[in-house]
Amino acid sequence: MSRLVVVSNRVGPLKDTGRAGGLAVALVDALTQAGGIWFGWSGEISEEGTFGNVRRVGSRKVLLATLDMTQADYDAFYVGYANKTLWPVFHYRLDLAVFDRHAEEGYLRVNDRFAARLRSLLRSDDVIWAHDYHFLPFAASLRAMEVENPIGFFLHIPFPAPEVLAALPNAAQMVRRMLAYDVIGFQSRRDAANFRRFAVEEIGAREADNGDLLLGSRRTVVRAFPIGIDAEGFARQATTPDARRHTRRTEKLLAGRQQIIGVDRIDYSKGLPERFRAFGRLLEDYPENRGRISLMQVAPPSRAELDAYAEIRRELEALTGNINGRFADLDWTPIRYMTRSFTRRALAGLYRASRVALVTPLRDGMNLVAKEYVAAQRAEDPGVVVLSRFAGAAEEMSEALIVNPHSAEEVAANLQTALTMPLDERRDRWQALFDRICENDAASWAQAFLAALNNQGNGQEEKEASGKATSAFPEVFADTHFAATRE
CATH class of the missing domain: 3.40.50.2000 (Glycogen Phosphorylase B;)
Structure with missing residues (x-):
């Protein structure tokens, strides 16, 4: 051989x-x-x-x-x-x-x-x-x-x-x-x-x-x-003790609220400033979400020696401060922005605690976060993927809500659709996605x-x-x- x-x-x-x-x-x-x-x-x-x-x-x-x-x-x-x-x-x-x-x-x-x-x-x-x-x-x-x-x-x-x-x-x-x-x-x-x-x-x-x-x-x-991805293996990771601990901690912190999650390296291709602006637009256009929805963005740094990456990090910090300053309340922080990495088991737990995955790169070869999020969901109560049309994953994941990441209004409207989607529709979309990522692993x-x-x-x-x-x-x-x- x-x-x-x-x-x-x-x-x-x-x-x-x-x-x-x-x-x-x-x-x-x-x-x-x-x-x-x-x-x-x-x-x-x-x-x-x-x-x-x-x-x-x-x-x-x-x-x-x-x-x-x-x-x-x-x-x-x-x-x-x-x-x-x-x-x-x-x-x-x-x-x-x-x-x-x-x-x-x-x-x-x-x-x-x-x-x-x-x-x-x-x-x-x-x-x-x-x-x-x-x-x-x-x-x-x-x-x-x-x-x-x-x-x-x-x-x-x-x-x-x-x-x-x-x-x-x-x-x-x-x-x-x-x-x-x-x-x-x-x-x-x-x-x-x-x-x-x-x-x-x-x-x-x-x-x-x-x-x-x-x-x-x-x-x-x-x-x-x-x-x-190894979809079935990642699904098992979501039930490990470490994953369950992160799920419980997140749900306790949310106290009945819903969470949108993004997981990306800090990179200008990932559309992170556009994503933060779209979340701000969600709070502006759909004020009923204020105090009820949070965005958790996990964004470990990469290629810190390049000027473009240092600039985008400064922009994200400014946007976080601006949106939190405008909308935060005593017991609610709209954006939790973390520049640290997590183990795959920990991420699986965070995915499971989140109602929506916001995956909106400006350009991406594939983007496996969208697939990992699907694999980590509970079959009885799954979340929804809001996915950029410019990610390679969009060709395979038509049951996600496909968006133009350059349009804050379009992303915000689809986030609202995801947050209010009936359980039966969420289950149907998730099942089709999960079956496909298991087959094409x-x-x-x-x-x-x-x-x-x-x-x-x-x-x-x-x-x-x-x-x-x-x-x-x-x-x-x-x-x-x-x-x-x-x-």
Whole structure:
């Protein structure tokens, strides 16, 4: 049986720490079944960087292999190109994007070096699965080093419309490099369609009837693989002692009132200021909710070194103070805003104590909070999801109340609908959502992607054996350079 080699920016852990997300759980399960390597950055900065020793820990079945970065590589690859360029562009925020040639060169350099170090660990029958925007050109780096293994890629964030991506310098070259992958997976059909359209219109790829892309003699599967959660497992977490304790504490604090909950990292893509304004509009337009409804927003900070994140945190603190100052009473606080993280069990308990989940990103690849909230509900008295139309989850969760997060009036009106929805309707909507997230869970997502990758990899091998695809790699990637091959 072929080993699975997972490549991601951060690696592990193999054991459940109580804070690992659904992605980590799904990858650990897939790695445990097939055996293999989880390869990526160690999270450490050192003088040797990617030229230092590969750290290897783990079990006989699964090896965690990590590399350091130098400070210069970290600044260019991670802080610079990945998070100051790709993240804002892919989330439709060209106004926040920084286009810096040296950061782009550093991003390509780190991909080359990581590829070079992984190559020495590979076996000829390994199946490679790279993850997220940190590794867009990773397969092209491996192909230039004559690695012919099946290589798949999954993008966890949105892929922008071609008109937006075109603003990225060298966007065509980056998409051309991405076609070195055998399978490219996206969270939504919309994202997959955006990628296909750019590839066809900007680099001359051809789209097959089934949506695959052909460039030269090479075929790449391009498809939506919506990521799921371990829905049944998360439902069990909502009944653990820790979860029940958080449910009881919250219900005691609410004293018969209702709670709306939001759980997000502090990030401009999550629409948190818009969410707070919509909640303020709910209290203005529907004054009967004053003293009866609270918003709990859990928002742990992220990427605090970036100016845009510090600015949004200040804005949220100001909005919280403004809304609480206008509407609070002696025994009621409208917004409880917490910049700390919780364990998954604790979050499950908070979800269960909340009548509404307010999930309103301005752009999101999927958003698993919406699915976790559904899984945590009591079947006899479930809550309602108010969900942004710009989250990938909206394609799968039509029974949620779908809203435009830019419209405070629309969000407020749907919050009022959710808060006053009859029990029978809440149960019907919840049951349909719960059945779907159980069917399309994290394990099914991983199995579907790997099945497509294995099928496509076998097809490419047959073409190469017949001599029909021997020129595919140089023909497609002739305009790229790979620094790692010269060092």
